[in-house]
Amino acid sequence: MKEYNFDKIIDRKGTDSLKYGICQEIFGTTDIKPMWVADMDFETPDFIIDAIKKRLSHPILGYWEYWDGYYDSILWWMRNRHNWTIEKDWIIFSPGIVPALGLCVMIYTEKGDDVLVQSPVYHPFYYAIESQDRNIIRNSLVEKDNSFEMDFEDLENKLKKGVKLMLLCNPHNPVGRRWEKETLAKVAFLCKKYSCILVSDEIHADLTMPSFSHNPTFTSAITEEEKANIITLMAPSKTFNIAGLTTSEVIIPDLRLRKKYIHYMHKILHMYNGNTLGAYALEAAYSEKGANWVDELRQYIQFNINSMNDVLHNKYPKIRTYNHEATYLPWLDFSAYGYTHRELTHKLAFDCKIGLNDGMIFGKEGENKMRINVALPKSELLKALDKLDYL
Numbered sequence: 390m391k392e393y394n395f396d397k398i399i400d401r402k403g404t405d406s407l408k409y410g411i412c413q414e415i416f417g418t419t420d421i422k423p424m425w426v427a428d429m430d431f432e433t434p435d436f437i438i439d440a441i442k443k444r445l446s447h448p449i450l451g452y453w454e455y456w457d458g459y460y461d462s463i464l465w466w467m468r469n470r471h472n473w474t475i476e477k478d479w480i481i482f483s484p485g486i487v488p489a490l491g492l493c494v495m496i497y498t499e500k501g502d503d504v505l506v507q508s509p510v511y512h513p514f515y516y517a518i519e520s521q522d523r524n525i526i527r528n529s530l531v532e533k534d535n536s537f538e539m540d541f542e543d544l545e546n547k548l549k550k551g552v553k554l555m556l557l558c559n560p561h562n563p564v565g566r567r568w569e570k571e572t573l574a575k576v577a578f579l580c581k582k583y584s585c586i587l588v589s590d591e592i593h594a595d596l597t598m599p600s601f602s603h604n605p606t607f608t609s610a611i612t613e614e615e616k617a618n619i620i621t622l623m624a625p626s627k628t629f630n631i632a633g634l635t636t637s638e639v640i641i642p643d644l645r646l647r648k649k650y651i652h653y654m655h656k657i658l659h660m661y662n663g664n665t666l667g668a669y670a671l672e673a674a675y676s677e678k679g680a681n682w683v684d685e686l687r688q689y690i691q692f693n694i695n696s697m698n699d700v701l702h703n704k705y706p707k708i709r710t711y712n713h714e715a716t717y718l719p720w721l722d723f724s725a726y727g728y729t730h731r732e733l734t735h736k737l738a739f740d741c742k743i744g745l746n747d748g749m750i751f752g753k754e755g756e757n758k759m760r761i762n763v764a765l766p767k768s769e770l771l772k773a774l775d776k777l778d779y780l
């Protein structure tokens with residue numbers, strides 16, 4: 390039985406929402422339906438709001454420390470949702486996944502080192518590297534049969550030349566791939582073989598489509614040495630629409646790598662823990678109730694993707710869709726219209742009045758492509774798609 394109502398339309402204009410608030414800066418207009426940043430137009434579930442309210446019923450919000458229930462909820466979630474048994478000691482707080490990506494680059498590499506990404510990829514991966522004067526090495530994903538694959542020959546050739554760190558996106562944003570165990574095992578093998586630390590951003594782990602389950606990179610790796618070379622980044626933020634609570638977890642099983650990370654967090658940044666409300670939200674999210682909510686959400690997103698694909702295939706067949714396995718952010722190809730990329734972005738924003746993520750921010754592979762956010766009520770999604778008439 391369905392318990393949650395994802396059809397509910399909530400007006401976010403004039404609130405502090407980034408998605409709605411900075412359209413002028415992003416698109417050059419405020420007259421636009423924002424379907425860009427990975428933030429959902431669904432309510433944060435009531436059991437999370439209740440947990441925050443409960444904490445607020447105590448009048449002091451002073452310094453605090455983690456309690457057993459916080460850790461237990463993370464252990465429970467990893468075991469029950471991702472079939473991964475982790476240890477409490479492996480968990481380190483992070484205010485977000487992007488800060489953790491930046492810190493990994495800072496801690497484990499030096500200026501001038503090579504850091505590898507698989508393009509097109511979530512744009513802050515590039516910023517984490519180039520803003521710290523490291524070199525971006527691109528191992529482009531290859532389009533095949535309406536999907537994307539890794540190019541292992543190219544990956545090995547690049548790793549061989551001394552890449553120090555690889556930032557892996559698993560599941561992959563923006564191409565919507567849920568990587569298979571064998572694929573991940575190969576990546577872990579190659580990284581270990583060429584002494585390249587593997588950082589696996591798994592923020593979208595909970596958001597696979599209902600017929601797919603997520604494969605953590607750690608559990609996909611074969612040997613203990615390969616596993617020890619992996620750092621995993623996870624969070625309830627994307628899953629439960631609580632990014633504003635800036636609460637994520639970095640999971641580092643290897644003691645040597647973990648000590649280095651903790652040294653930076655504790656001694657240099659003096660960052661032991663985050664926001665107490667975020668921790669209570671995390672505890673409420675990583676629960677039986679959270680699991681039920683996410684399963685309903687995943688179904689709703691799948692329905693939205695099916696509905697979108699129906700509309701695109703029937704009414705706008707020039708827009709190419711891809712097989713979509715994870716995230717609420719499908720990748721679309723508009724090449725068949727024959728517009729330049731500039732014309733395309735202008736037409737989408739000013740004629741169609743829909744605000745999609747410009748494909749080029751994810752890398753040059755994103756030319757004539759866009760990323761659409763379908764985490765919104767279906768009626769709103771269909772209304773927005775109708776505006777593609779003006780393309």
Ligand SMILES: Cc1ncc(COP(=O)(O)O)c(C=O)c1O
Nearest residue numbers: 427485486487488511562590592
């Ligand atoms: C792959 C990936 N990593 C990280 C983030 C954001 O992480 P945070 O907001 O926790 O810094 C996103 C948001 O869309 C993402 O898609």
